[in-house]
Amino acid sequence: xxxxxxxxxxxxxxxxxxxxxxxxxxxxxxxxxxxxxxxxxxxxxxxxxxxxxxxxxxxxxxxxxxxxxxxxxxxxxxxxxxxxxxxxxxxxxxxxxxxxxxxxxxxxxxxxxxxxxxxxxxxxxxxxxxxxxxxxxxxxxxxxxxxxxxxxxxxxxxxxxxxxxxxxxxxxxxxxxxxxxxxxxxxxxxxxxxxxxxxxxxxxxxxxxxxxxxxxxxxxxxxxxxxxxxxxxxxxxxxxxxxxxxxxxxxxxxxxxxxxxxxxxxxxxxxxxxxxxxxxxxxxxxxxxxxxxxxxxxxxxxxxxxxxxxxxxxxxxxxxxxxxxxxxxxxxxxxxxxxxxxxxxxxxxxxxxxxxxxxxxxxxxxxxx
Amino acid sequence: xxxxxxxxxxxxxxxxxxxxxxxxxxxxxxxxxxxxxxxxxxxxxxxxxxxxxxxxxxxxxxxxxxxxxxxxxxxxxxxxxxxxxxxxxxxxxxxxxxxxxxxxxxxxxxxxxxxxxxxxxxxxxxxxxxxxxxxxxxxxxxxxxxxxxxxxxxxxxxxxxxxxxxxxxxxxxxxxxxxxxxxxxxxxxxxxxxxxxxxxxxxxxxxxxxxxxxxxxxxxxxxxxxxxxxxxxxxxxxxxxxxxxxxxxxxxxxxxxxxxxxxxxxxxxxxxxxxxxxxxxxxxxxxxxxxxxxxxxxxxxxxxxxxxxxxxxxxxxxxxxxxxxxxxxxxxxxxxxxxxxxxxxxxxxxxx
Numbered sequence: 019x020x021x022x023x024x025x026x027x028x029x030x031x032x033x034x035x036x037x038x039x040x041x042x043x044x045x046x047x048x049x050x051x052x053x054x055x056x057x058x059x060x061x062x063x064x065x066x067x068x069x070x071x072x073x074x075x076x077x078x079x080x081x082x083x084x085x086x087x088x089x090x091x092x093x094x095x096x097x098x099x100x101x102x103x104x105x106x107x108x109x110x111x112x113x114x115x116x117x118x119x120x121x122x123x124x125x126x127x128x129x130x131x132x133x134x135x136x137x138x139x140x141x142x143x144x145x146x147x148x149x150x151x152x153x154x155x156x157x158x159x160x161x162x163x164x165x166x167x168x169x170x171x172x173x174x175x176x177x178x179x180x181x182x183x184x185x186x187x188x189x190x191x192x193x194x195x196x197x198x199x200x201x202x203x204x205x206x207x208x209x210x211x212x213x214x215x216x217x218x219x220x221x222x223x224x225x226x227x228x229x230x231x232x233x234x235x236x237x238x239x240x241x242x243x244x245x246x247x248x249x250x251x252x253x254x255x256x257x258x259x260x261x262x263x264x265x266x267x268x269x270x271x272x273x274x275x276x277x278x279x280x281x282x283x284x285x286x287x288x289x290x291x292x293x294x295x296x297x298x299x300x301x302x303x304x305x306x307x308x309x310x311x312x313x314x315x316x317x318x319x320x321x322x323x324x325x326x327x328x329x330x331x332x333x334x335x336x337x338x339x340x341x342x343x344x345x346x347x348x349x350x351x352x353x354x355x356x357x358x359x360x361x362x363x364x365x366x367x368x369x370x371x372x373x374x375x376x377x378x379x380x381x382x383x384x385x386x387x
Numbered sequence: 388x389x390x391x392x393x394x395x396x397x398x399x400x401x402x403x404x405x406x407x408x409x410x411x412x413x414x415x416x417x418x419x420x421x422x423x424x425x426x427x428x429x430x431x432x433x434x435x436x437x438x439x440x441x442x443x444x445x446x447x448x449x450x451x452x453x454x455x456x457x458x459x460x461x462x463x464x465x466x467x468x469x470x471x472x473x474x475x476x477x478x479x480x481x482x483x484x485x486x487x488x489x490x491x492x493x494x495x496x497x498x499x500x501x502x503x504x505x506x507x508x509x510x511x512x513x514x515x516x517x518x519x520x521x522x523x524x525x526x527x528x529x530x531x532x533x534x535x536x537x538x539x540x541x542x543x544x545x546x547x548x549x550x551x552x553x554x555x556x557x558x559x560x561x562x563x564x565x566x567x568x569x570x571x572x573x574x575x576x577x578x579x580x581x582x583x584x585x586x587x588x589x590x591x592x593x594x595x596x597x598x599x600x601x602x603x604x605x606x607x608x609x610x611x612x613x614x615x616x617x618x619x620x621x622x623x624x625x626x627x628x629x630x631x632x633x634x635x636x637x638x639x640x641x642x643x644x645x646x647x648x649x650x651x652x653x654x655x656x657x658x659x660x661x662x663x664x665x666x667x668x669x670x671x672x673x674x675x676x677x678x679x680x681x682x683x684x685x686x687x688x689x690x691x692x693x694x695x696x697x698x699x700x701x702x703x704x705x706x707x708x709x710x711x712x713x714x715x716x717x718x719x720x721x722x723x724x725x726x727x728x729x730x731x732x733x734x735x736x737x738x739x
Contacts, residue, residue: 086649200588201595231588234606235548235578235599240555240614243649247609247642248586251602255585258598263591282637289633290598290676297440297706298594325640326647328661328692335686336637355648 037373039359040122040380041114042320043224043277043348044162046155047089047127049101057146062139071143072135074199074230083242087354095352103352107158114351115161118359121377122386123162124190124348125151126224126277132170132195133228140169144179148189156188163384165193165222171229173209180210184217190384191220195227196249196279202256203263211269220273220318220383223256225249246355253279254287257317261291264304266312273383275318278350282325285339288313314341318383320348321375322357330364342371346380389718391711393470395727396738399575399628399671399700400465402506403455404430404480404498413497413504418490430481430494434577435705439593444706454704458509465703466512468711472728473738474703475514475541475573476506477628483546483579488522492530495520499534507539514738516544516573524557528564535568541737542626543570547603548578554607554614562620569736571624571669574607576600601676604630605638608668612642615655617667624734626669629702633677636690639664665693669734671700672714672726673707681717688722698734699727 048054055063075082087093089102095113097106104110115123131143144167151164166183168176183189192214200206202223214221226249232238233248253276266272276284291309299305319340327333337345349356363375381387404410407429411419421427435442443454447464455461466474480498485491495518502515517534519527534540543565545553553574565572578596583589585599586606604627617623642660650656656663677683688694701713714723732738 086652197587201585201590202587204591229588231583231586233586234552234610235582235584235586235603236553236607236610237549237551237582239552239606239610241652243613243645243652244552244606244609246645246649248606250638250641251605252586254602255587255590255595255599258595259585259587259590262595262598280637280641282640283634286601286631286633286637286676287598289678290601290631290674292678293674293676294441294594294597298597300440301592301594323641323644325637326644327636327640327690328643332636332690333640335690339683355645 037376038119038121039347039376041118041120041349041351042124042346042380043322043350044114044123044125045104045128045351045353046125046151047102047104049105054143054146054150057149058142062142065139071139073133074135074228083245086242090354091352092354092356107155110351111159114349115159120161122380122384124384125155125162125164126193126222127151127165127167128224128226130167132167137169137172137175141172141175141179144169148179148183152188163190163386164188165191166219167193168210170194170198173206177209177213180213180217180219184219189219190386191222191275194221194223196223196225196252196256197227197231197233198229200229201259203259203261203265208265211265211272215269215272220275222275222277223253224277225253225279249278250280250283254283257287257313258291261309261312262302262305264302266316267304267306273316273318275320275346275383277320278322278348280323280325281319281321281340281345282336284313284319285336318344318346318379320346321362322348322350323355324357324362331366333364342374343379345375346383347376389714389716389723391469391714392723392727394472395469395699396731397465397469397471397474397701397703398626398698398731399477399673400461400474400703401455401479401705402461402476402502403453404478404501405453405456410494410497410501413500414493418493430484432479432481432484432577433580433593434596435479436593441597441706443704444709447704458506461703462510465701466510469701469713471512473512473514475516476502477516477544477573477575478502478518479575479577482518483521483549483577486522488520488526491520491522492526495530499530503537514539514541516540516542517570518544519561521545521549524560528560531561531564531568531570535570538737541570541735542573544573544575546577546579547574547600547607548582548584550579550581552607552610554610554612554616556614559616559619562616562623566620566623571626571734573626573628574604576629600629601631601634605634608638608664609642612660612663613653613656615653617663618655618657624667624669626671626698626734628671628700629674629705630670631674631676632670632672632697633687635670635696636687665696668696669698669730670696671698671702673700673702675715677715679716684715684717694722694725695730695733697726698731
């Protein structure tokens with residue numbers, strides 16, 4: 019984590035002439051509240067002014083649990099020209115892309131068109147945010163690639179948005195969030211997986227989102243930290259649903275990326291799924307192979323926030339169990355729990371694994387030469 | 388296969404209530420009348436459908452009736468062959484699903500009295516857990532105080548998925564009573580189904596509910612730790628029952644990281660979550676959800692950095708292992724002794 023204020027980011031970064039990296043989780047922000055309006059029909063502009071987004075949570079603005087930092091972002095990431103953290107391309111280049119030698123940066127816009135109860139508005143906002151990603155970001159810096167944000171609760175309109183963007187090299191994946199109205203394996207979401215598989219695009223599932231369900235199976239907790247830690251439990255349940263509904267069996271070329279939910283839990287979840295599947299497979303005959311096999315073949319993980327054992331080398335056991343070919347380095351810029359590229363891996367990693375972890379796996383998955 | 392040793396403590400066995408009518412002798416006139424005139428049916432939780440393979444090992448499944456309803460079968464299946472000194476009875480009857488606090492209190496009282504008469508009185512090796520009516524904290528505390536007079540009750544029992552996260556301050560009088568009376572609080576797999584059984588909603592399948600128990604335990608540990616339960620009640624022990632074991636360390640690595648980053652939000656948490664778990668939280672052995680190889684097992688225990696966290700359990704009659712293989716491959720004799728004898732005794736002061 020990096021929450022200290024740094025006067026001189028370039029001088030502070032130890033990676034100035036170093037290995038090229040991929041950053042598979044960057045959050046671009048809007049500089050102003052109305053920045054998407056040029057991409058929205060007048061009707062929706064008016065709707066937003068009068069009714070707001072009407073999300074699956076109570077607050078008109080802001081999250082139900084106040085974040086640890088303004089906009090959950092680093093205090094040193096405010097652009098000099100103003101606007102929230104992550105809203106300026108030039109400052110992102112200066113603070114993140116250039117000093118860390120980022121060759122591939124995957125954009126995951128949050129707080130956009132997802133988790134909205136009015137599904138028509140959701141589709142319109144997602145389409146707008148996709149246009150905005152091209153205009154403001156990927157067309158201006160070729161290192162950056164966009165994610166197709168889709169109206170998650172309406173599988174058909176989401177699939178239509180994916181088909182419209184398919185083949186556009188600005189986009190390298192489809193973006194979903196982990197928390198939806200139902201677990202992600204449910205049939206209402208299958209058109210999304212079908213369209214993504216047809217388009218040859220991985221589906222990234224980023225932690226967070228709103229679907230109206232409490233973030234614990236025992237109701238709503240009290241604190242932001244419970245929500246933050248809880249994202250990994252949400253992700254585990256979402257992945258279990260994907261496996262047990264047979265999504266990987268039905269869409270065998272589908273690739274999924276678990277984003278910003280940690281990865282330390284992955285071996286344990288796969289073991290548990292395998293063990294219970296041996297007992298209860300007659301309930302789910304469509305799951306034809308041990309769950310861990312689908313996970314091993316079709317799931318990738320971004321690294322941030324890296325789990326933090328007291329003995330950091332313990333993490334190597336977990337990575338060995340998952341596979342060094344399945345991790346994608348990410349910083350989560352500009353968020354406060356940013357992982358600093360030079361500090362995440364303990365010593366003792368082979369050159370080949372290091373290269374795969376920082377860049378090679380991402381290039382291969384996202385098809386970037 | 389590590390060798391079992393005699394004199395062990397089985398911290399999780401499940402005697403089954405044959406039917407709601409089995410509790411009638413333990414209810415007062417009003418509730419007896421309610422059960423019969425309203426035509427109430429048996430309170431079977433869908434956490435454990437009677438015929439689900441996980442609910443009973445094939446060779447432990449009776450020809451008629453519910454798995455776990457016969458004391459003689461429990462003796463023959465686990466108490467005798469595993470040469471147990473004690474087994475702690477954790478009844479998983481569906482009383483937690485009841486919404487009325489009065490009805491729930493009557494049923495819990497009946498259930499606890501039934502356990503005494505039909506099980507604890509009939510085999511001196513058995514010990515019990517106090518099932519509490521969590522719809523009313525006041526009634527829960529009263530039930531704890533009533534049952535605690537019988538020293539054979541060694542624990543308070545709650546489900547991992549209830550109405551609210553377990554750390555919530557409203558529940559603290561339960562923890563105050565448990566600490567005062569030297570009763571650990573056992574948190575068992577299962578849901579009251581008052582909330583969706585996963586944090587992302589209702590899944591389609593029983594198998595999803597079962598896999599999801601592990602995630603429920605994780606969220607509850609977060610709640611218990613960050614709300615400050617163990618700051619307020621430092622001597623309180625909590626035991627995660629049928630929770631799974633292999634998720635513990637990676638989960639704590641994550642919690643530890645966020646605690647370091649966001650601890651200003653809960654400044655009363657004055658010790659690292661890892662330390663709190665080592666001093667106050669224990670886990671039952673079964674289901675041991677890791678691959679059956681010695682190298683992996685050794686790494687998992689190494690990651691825990693403690694040999695005091697795990698307590699022996701068979702989870703009888705649930706199907707977690709076959710034959711006598713209650714202990715996973717690769718445990719050293721020292722660790723077997725800790726898990727089967729020393730750790731349970733250190734956890735449950737009322738076990739003598």
